Amino acid sequence: MKLILTFSFGRGNPEPWRYFSTDVMLNAIDLLTGRNGVRRPRGVRVWVDSGGFQLLNGKMEELTVHEILEAQAKLKPDYAVMPDDPRSPRLSLKRYREALDLAPKLGLRAELVPVVHTTWKREMLHSLCEEIDFEVLAVGGVAPGLSRPFRISAAKALIRFIWKLKSIMKREAALHVLGVGGPSLIPALAALGIDSLDTASWIHDARYGVVRVGAKAFTVKVRGRDRLPRLLSYPDCRCPICREGPEALRKTGLEGLRARAVHNAFNLLEMCQVVSRSPRDPASIMSHLESEGMLSRTAKILLEEVEKLEESPSTPMQ
Numbered sequence: 001m002k003l004i005l006t007f008s009f010g011r012g013n014p015e016p017w018r019y020f021s022t023d024v025m026l027n028a029i030d031l032l033t034g035r036n037g038v039r040r041p042r043g044v045r046v047w048v049d050s051g052g053f054q055l056l057n058g059k060m061e062e063l064t065v066h067e068i069l070e071a072q073a074k075l076k077p078d079y080a081v082m083p084d085d086p087r088s089p090r091l092s093l094k095r096y097r098e099a100l101d102l103a104p105k106l107g108l109r110a111e112l113v114p115v116v117h118t119t120w121k122r123e124m125l126h127s128l129c130e131e132i133d134f135e136v137l138a139v140g141g142v143a144p145g146l147s148r149p150f151r152i153s154a155a156k157a158l159i160r161f162i163w164k165l166k167s168i169m170k171r172e173a174a175l176h177v178l179g180v181g182g183p184s185l186i187p188a189l190a191a192l193g194i195d196s197l198d199t200a201s202w203i204h205d206a207r208y209g210v211v212r213v214g215a216k217a218f219t220v221k222v223r224g225r226d227r228l229p230r231l232l233s234y235p236d237c238r239c240p241i242c243r244e245g246p247e248a249l250r251k252t253g254l255e256g257l258r259a260r261a262v263h264n265a266f267n268l269l270e271m272c273q274v275v276s277r278s279p280r281d282p283a284s285i286m287s288h289l290e291s292e293g294m295l296s297r298t299a300k301i302l303l304e305e306v307e308k309l310e311e312s313p314s315t316p317m318q
Contacts, residue, residue, distance in 0.1 A: 001190045003181050003272040004047055004198035006264055008154070009038045013203055014258040016265055017041040019240045023078075024263055025049055025198040028071040032063065040075045047198065048077040048110070049178070050084065065098045065108070073108040079136065080110040081178070086117060086141050089124035096132050113176065117141040118161040125168060135200060136174045136195075139165070143179035152298060155185055156305050162192050163309045183271055187289060188302035190275040191282045198256040206260035211249050214291070215296035220250045220260070239266035270294075282307045 006025040016024060023044055030038045040046055050068050062173070068083040078287060082099045085091035092287045096114050115138045116125060128137075142158050158180070174195040179273040181189075181199030189197055203210060209221040211231050218231035234246035241248055241259045248259035271294050278288035282303040291297035 001272060001276060002196040003186070003269055004196060005202060006042075006049075006179065006198045006200035007202075007203075009035050012257045014256045014261050015041065016202075016262070017044045019262055020265065020269060022269060023047060023196075024073055026077070027051060028068050028075075031071040031074060032067065034300055038075070040077070045078045046075060047079040047113075048072045048075050048081065050081045050115075065095050066102060069099060069102050069106050069108050072110070073103075073106045076156040077110045079113055079158040080108060081113045081115060081138060081140075084115045084117075084140070087125075089117075089120050093124070093127060093131060098131070105113055111135055113138050115140040115178065116165070118158060122168060126166065129169065135178055136172060137169075138176040138178050140178040142177070146180045146182070146185065150184060150298070152183070152301060155188070155298075155302055158185075159192065159302060159305050161213075161311065162189075162194070163306075166193065168179075181268065183212065183268065183294070184296060185302065186268070186271055187275055187285050187295070188282075188306050189258045190272075190278075191280060191285055191303055191306045195278060199268065202265040203261045205264050206257050209256075209260070210264070211235075211260055212264045214267070215299065220256070237263065237266070239263045241266075282310075 002023065004023040004025050005020070007013060007016060008027060009030050016022070021044060024041060025047040027049045031264065051063065055119070065083045072080045078231060083095050085095060092115070099112060106117060112134065113136045114128060114132050114134050116128065117140055139162060142154070146154055177189060177194055177197040179198060181197040182201045209219050210228065211218045211220060213235040217228050219228040220231050231249065234249070235242065237246065241263045248255065250256065251259060274288055274292050274294060275285055278284045286295060286300060286303050289299065
């Protein structure tokens, strides 16, 4: 399972491609809002989001398919998330058809990735498979319930939706999950056979002073908002930051933010490697992560949820 690091060209964000060879997820909104320094990174595969999450949260007014694809094309991505309408599956399908027609005319030569949401019913999922040609399908709209605070109920709902989605898909297509690649969910998504996922948690945690060490989280702040234990000693870590000097993790300002972000990204990539070396069944993943000190209580609960689905008869999607 591939972990993709979501990156925005905002002030202070480190450039993860300088440290890791993993794919990165950019956002067309960075170009559309006139953010400075937006460019395609070198040496890594690039995904570009469509801004659907910002639309869903009221942070952006609705943009035309033409506007979004035009912005995506400027970044010359390998994968482009197709512009959807999170409020309506039917309108999403209409926008996907328009995107497939416009992409060649705008010079967008990426693999186009449609998005389904956990609110989609069986009928609309069948329509998508019949009407839209795709090699990668993304599941989106789930990040709000899985960030701060993280809700186990929302994570279980996502797991059940993916289980049902895989059971009704007739075609062989890679599955990607948008915006939820945190340490609590990575193991369960791997057990479900997800091919890739992306996350901005590495940088968001860093902004709040959070440092991830295996399955544990610490804060460098005196009064952290998450009531996490203080980082009192430096971790035994092989990340680019800790090899040079782990004291950077405690620094304030942009230097500390960048150091924590790179460290947290390394921690997530290490977890994905451990999971990838394990057989896909939940019990094996649990065992491998526990032996590496990377199994959190929440991750164990969600892996047990996948086990329950594997043991129970399949329930039809309504």
